[in-house]
Amino acid sequence: MSEYAIVAPEDFDESVFRLIGKEWMLVTAKNKEGKVNTMTASWGGFGVMWGKNVAVTVLRPQRYTKEFIDQTDSFTLSFYDDTFKKDLSYLGSVSGRDEDKISKTRLTSTDANGIPYFEEAKIVLICKKLYAQPMDPAGFTEAGRELDGEWYPEKDYHVLYAAEIEQILVRQDG
Template sequence: MNTFQTITAKEFDYNPFQLIGDEWMLITAEKDGKVNTMTASWGGLGILWNRSVAYAVIRKSRFTKEFVDGADHFSLSFLDHKTYAKELGYLGSVSGKDEDKIKKTGVTVNHEDGVPFIDEASKVLICEKLFVADMKPENFVLPEIDSKFYADKDYHYLYIGGITKILSR
């Protein structure tokens, strides 16, 4: 297991556009003693309700959604993309419903305050689930969003998590 230090949100000095959009993240949660994770490249960081928050979106078809829905907390793990590109790609394209994809990729699950995260990460956000909403087509202001990103009608759900801890190596 790797050694992490706890840092504050003010000390988390990373560009979220690069970190999430280019490096990607793993959304990880536990349900009934089983852990699942998925790669995501859409999300963000900010301030809401006077708290540091992270948000992520998960399509309704994703197996990981069941885990995040069944948990009070989830984590966002950021791995070095150059080193773990193959694993990140696999974890984002194969369903944990069909196989133990965590075991197959060789990444390690660790826990912080009872919340699972991926130990190979360089940065981890431990999040308390605060808000969930489904993205409905009638709420898109620009109609091309629906036709461009949701032709198959597999809409995302928006998850907002209050960041309770940040781990960094």
Template sequence: MLKKIDPKELNANPFTLLDNDWALLMAGDKNSFNSMTVSWGGVGVLWRKNVTTVYVRQSRYTKEFMDNSDYYTLTFLKDGFKDKLSLLGTKSGKEIDKMNVEGLNLVELENGFGYEESKLVFVCKKLFKNDLKESQFLVDGLFDECYPDKDDFHTMYIGEIVGCYINE
């Protein structure tokens, strides 16, 4: 069961959460919803607010849901669900119904969704968005390393954490 807590009570490493465990980025509502697996992002404090930062490639189906929603969630599943994260990261919401993935039980939260199988969910209110461009990169070679084809750039979203849920 997911329990709402103050995000300052968390005892989690944001580096392992995103890089090792991965997260599901979800946006939309009951009628129009999508999710995707993410491992690029951050958790911190900005503009006197607890925030998350996520990056979505412009070609991803989830981007239109991010652009058309005021809120998004970052959901971290319990251990043993890497196969579900892989599925949700490689299949488009145009191909499968991401609200009804076998083995995952969707839970509606205030302004977002999580799964009963979550260990942590951040509900975030979008504060900022910016399309990344080659001219913004300050370190030689980084742009070419991350965008070798010089296309399909990311959009960065920053959201205030308005809900933090852990599984009891």
């Protein structure tokens, strides 16, 4: 089992652009029946809203993991070193509706107070859901209208989730 240090959000100095945009993250939650599901994501951010340290992520309505996020108050965002890129790619391309996709990776499920993540993570953000809002295509500005056609040809707009970062765990055992 990995050893983690708890890092205060104001002391967390990793590049969100590298972590989310280049290395990707897993969004992981447990449903009411106790089943865990995860998906790979490369869109999101960290910041401050409502006087709280928050993480923002977006999920398309057809994603199975969205059903899990909608059934719970808490979820995790976790990050991995490059040796897990193939696993993250697989988890982002196969649905947990169709198979037990986690069992086909090298990841080991664990939890923090019942909130699931994976032992192999180098960084884990334990998040409490504060806000969920479907994206509205009318919100695209003139400069952003081309994004609607490029990213939403099926009109399957993401749901934006803002969550308080309750704890950041950083792996200490290499």
